[in-house]
Amino acid sequence: MNCRRECLLTLPSLAWMLAFFAVPAGLVVSMAFRPSDLRGGIGEGWSLDTLKAVVEAGYLPVVWQTVWLSAVTAVICLALALPMAFHIARVSEGWRRLLLLLVVVPFLTNFIIRIFAWKSLLHPEGALTQLLICCGLVSEDAMLLNNAGAVLLVLVYTQLPFAILPLYAAAEKFDFQLLDAARDLGASPWKAFWRVFVPGVRRGLMSAALMVFVCALGQYVIPQFIGGPSDEMLGNKITQRAFGDRNLPHASALAACLMLAMLVPMLLAALWRRLFGKEAAS
Amino acid sequence: MKRSWFPALVTLAVLAFFFAPLAMLVLNSFNASRFGGEWEGFTWQWYEKLREADEVWDALFITLKIAAVSSITAMLLGTLAALALHRFKSWLQSLHSMLVTLPLVMPDILMGMSLLAFFVALGVELGMTTIWIAHVTFSVSFVTMVVLGRLQDFDFTLLDAARDLGATPWTATRKVLVPLLLPGILAGGLLAFTLSIDDYVITFFVSGPGTTTLPLRVASMMKGRNLPMINALSTLMIASTFLLAALAFRLERRR
Numbered sequence: 001m002n003c004r005r006e007c008l009l010t011l012p013s014l015a016w017m018l019a020f021f022a023v024p025a026g027l028v029v030s031m032a033f034r035p036s037d038l039r040g041g042i043g044e045g046w047s048l049d050t051l052k053a054v055v056e057a058g059y060l061p062v063v064w065q066t067v068w069l070s071a072v073t074a075v076i077c078l079a080l081a082l083p084m085a086f087h088i089a090r091v092s093e094g095w096r097r098l099l100l101l102l103v104v105v106p107f108l109t110n111f112i113i114r115i116f117a118w119k120s121l122l123h124p125e126g127a128l129t130q131l132l133i134c135c136g137l138v139s140e141d142a143m144l145l146n147n148a149g150a151v152l153l154v155l156v157y158t159q160l161p162f163a164i165l166p167l168y169a170a171a172e173k174f175d176f177q178l179l180d181a182a183r184d185l186g187a188s189p190w191k192a193f194w195r196v197f198v199p200g201v202r203r204g205l206m207s208a209a210l211m212v213f214v215c216a217l218g219q220y221v222i223p224q225f226i227g228g229p230s231d232e233m234l235g236n237k238i239t240q241r242a243f244g245d246r247n248l249p250h251a252s253a254l255a256a257c258l259m260l261a262m263l264v265p266m267l268l269a270a271l272w273r274r275l276f277g278k279e280a281a282s
Numbered sequence: 283m284k285r286s287w288f289p290a291l292v293t294l295a296v297l298a299f300f301f302a303p304l305a306m307l308v309l310n311s312f313n314a315s316r317f318g319g320e321w322e323g324f325t326w327q328w329y330e331k332l333r334e335a336d337e338v339w340d341a342l343f344i345t346l347k348i349a350a351v352s353s354i355t356a357m358l359l360g361t362l363a364a365l366a367l368h369r370f371k372s373w374l375q376s377l378h379s380m381l382v383t384l385p386l387v388m389p390d391i392l393m394g395m396s397l398l399a400f401f402v403a404l405g406v407e408l409g410m411t412t413i414w415i416a417h418v419t420f421s422v423s424f425v426t427m428v429v430l431g432r433l434q435d436f437d438f439t440l441l442d443a444a445r446d447l448g449a450t451p452w453t454a455t456r457k458v459l460v461p462l463l464l465p466g467i468l469a470g471g472l473l474a475f476t477l478s479i480d481d482y483v484i485t486f487f488v489s490g491p492g493t494t495t496l497p498l499r500v501a502s503m504m505k506g507r508n509l510p511m512i513n514a515l516s517t518l519m520i521a522s523t524f525l526l527a528a529l530a531f532r533l534e535r536r537r
Contacts, residue, residue, distance in 0.1 A: 006370045010378055013363035013422060017381040020419045021393075024400035028392070031399055080296055087289035099293065105527050106300040112482050112497045113516045116504055117303035120310065120513070125317035127306055157303075160296065189286050218389025221482060225504060235391045242487070248399055255395040262389065 029259070031252035050249040059237060059254070066233040067261070069148070070216035073155040074163075077212045078205060080156075081163035085204070086197060088164075089171035100168070107161040115225050118154045119145065122226070146228035154222045159215055163208040170204020171197075210269050214262045234258050304520055311513035318513070328514040335508075338515060341499035348410065348495065349478035352417035357471040359418065360425025361463070367426070368433040385423045393420060394487030401488065408490030416488045417478045424477065425470035432466030476526075 032054075035047045088099050106114070121128040122144040132138045144150060174197065182192035198205070220235025234254060241251035310318035314325040332338060363382055367375055385393065397416050401408060440462070444454035482497040489498060503512055 006366065006372070006374070009362050009366035009369070010374060013359045013366070013426070014374075014378050014381065016359055016418070016422065017378075017385075020397065020400070020415055021385055021388075022381060024396035025388075025392070027399050027403060028396040031403075080292060083289040083292040084296055087293045090289075099297075101527065102297055103300070105524060106304055108476065108480075108523050108527060109304060109520055110480050110482075110497060110500070110516075110523075112500045112504075113307070113512075113519060114303065116500065116512055116516065117307045119504065120318060120509065121303055121306055123317055123319075125319040127310075127318055130319040157299070160300075164296075214387065215389065218391045220391055221501075225501075238391060238395055239486075242395065242398060248402060251395060252399055255392055258389070259392055262387075266387070 025259075028252045029256045031249050032256045034249050050253050053250060054253045054257070059234070059257075062232060062234055062237055063257070063261070065148075065231070066217060066235075069152060069155060069231075069233065070213050070219075072152060073159055073216045074209050074213040076152070076156050077160050077163035078167075078209055080160060081167045081208060082198070082201075082205070084164055085167035085171040085201070086193070088168050089174065090176060103161055103164050111158070111221070114158060115154060115222060118150075118157065119225055122150055145226065146231075148227065148231045151223050151227040151231045154226050155216055155219065158222065159212045162211045162215055166208045166211060167201060167204045170201040174200045206269060206272070210265060213265060217262050218258060234261070307513050308517045308520065310510070311517040313510075313513075316510055318510075328510040331508070331511050332514045332518075335511060337494075338496075338499060338511075341494050341496045344410075344493060345479055345496040348413050348417060349475045352414050352421065352478050353471050353474035355414070355418045356421040356425050356474040357467055359422045360470055360474075361429050361467050363422065363426045364429035364433055368430060382423050382426050385420055386427075390420075390481075390483035391487075394484040397484070398487045408488055409493050412488040412490070413485055413493060413495070416484050417474075417481065420481070420484060421474035421477050424473050425467075428470035428473060429463065429466045432463055436462065 032050055033046050033048065035049045088096055091099065120126050123129065124143065124145070126144075129138070129142065129144050132142070132144075133140060138144075178196050178200065179192050182196045183189065187195065217233075218235055220233055220239055223231050223233050223236055224239075234257070238251050238254045238258070241247050241254060306318065311328055312324050312326075313321055314327070315322040363378065367379055367382070394416070397412070397419070398408075401412050406412060436459075440458055441454050444458045445451070449457065480497065481495075482501060485495050485498060486501075489495065494502070500512060500515065503509075
């Protein structure tokens with residue numbers, strides 16, 4: 001009786017997620033071992049040809065670029081989110097709600113529109129370029145768009161809330177009297193912040209860094225609209241293979257590589273947490 | 283003890299960084315200049331052009347239709363999933379829980395790519411149905427998490443009380459559990475609705491001819507020449523986002 005009820009409740013969502021999440025994800029990995037046919041569909045039989053083609057196509061610089069951009073994005077996001085979480089956790093209840101709302105609202109604005117906003121700001125005739133020329137900070141023919149710096153800027157813009165919210169959640173649980181204690185014992189504010197607050201929220205730091213890094217790894221829309229041809233990430237290559245030259249097995253093999261690239265840091269984090277958990281228990 | 287002004291300053295700067303691009307969009311939607319580098323006078327002309335742009339309104343209609351259907355589906359599936367996950371603890375639920383939480387960490391591009399591969403392998407024609415399936419798949423997890431959060435505060439002895447008073451299990455569910463869970467279910471549904479309207483990446487992979495949603499339309503307009511019209515459209519979309527956020531803020535406050 002109980003078993004029947006469990007099955008009835010579980011079946012709809014379980015079946016849906018199996019069919020449209022687990023099976024497709026497995027399919028992508030398996031398609032890396034299928035040859036492509038001439039029309040870009042999936043060929044017959046199994047082979048290593050697709051993987052060979054992917055290795056020979058020389059994606060290493062793009063992989064490196066993807067990891068590098070994501071890592072720098074994560075570092076910048078943490079550097080900005082840390083003082084912000086510290087501040088939000090210490091203000092009064094009303095201010096806190098307002099500040100959190102102000103962090104979330106731009107984030108609710110459509111993703112494409114936020115990218116468009118930056119594209120028009122950074123445009124050679126856009127407001128930011130004109131402003132910087134007026135201040136004499138850049139030359140007349142400066143190109144703010146279509147370079148890695150612009151991609152990084154917009155990556156930080158879109159990923160920053162992912163760093164602020166988990167860090168705030170950690171900072172909220174932090175006992176701020178510890179900071180006063182450190183100050184009383186003679187630590188400078190800076191030292192108290194680094195030696196007491198930062199270690200106190202390290203779990204939040206960890207999940208914020210992971211979140212930003214993994215989300216940034218899969219980006220392709222930002223480099224496509226904001227970056228130049230040399231600023232492409234792995235995601236751009238996937239869409240080009242899938243839509244540009246209609247080679248689904250090749251695109252799937254790249255997607256499998258991306259999956260691997262995000263699983264590695266997640267597994268490392270899980271391992272670290274386990275080791276760390278033991279240390280805290282002993 | 284005196285507090286440092288530095289964290290407050292960073293907070294202020296970051297919020298300015300968040301809102302400045304959006305404010306510029308709104309401002310430029312009334313600017314006669316095409317690129318918005320300088321102010322060339324107030325105009326409504328971009329909004330008038332937008333009103334005549336049938337392709338934008340068609341896209342909006344498609345987007346709302348998909349969002350409505352997929353958020354209702356996700357609401358149903360997510361609520362059932364949350365009830366099962368909360369009520370039972372078995373190996374089946376560990377698998378279930380994994381399948382429901384993994385999409386939260388799966389980057390959009392991987393989900394889009396795998397669904398595309400799946401539909402192509404099955405020979406399914408891309409269109410409304412494939413977008414609906416994709417949107418339900420990524421929003422079920424969010425609905426489940428929201429409803430699960432509600433269930434953790436739910437007092438299940440209320441159900442026992444209803445049964446003691448003679449209600450059948452079905453009546454107890456319908457008259458006690460569902461009304462009390464409704465705010466959570468609706469909040470999850472609203473989240474699914476927003477996510478569906480907002481989605482670009484996954485929709486891009488699984489959409490077919492004639493199913494251009496609003497984000498896809500905006501992205502293709504970005505490559506064209508009608509840039510100021512996007513300013514006007516963006517302003518309307520930002521305004522509706524802010525309105526909804528303010529409404530949600532008020533509703534939550536009243537509780």
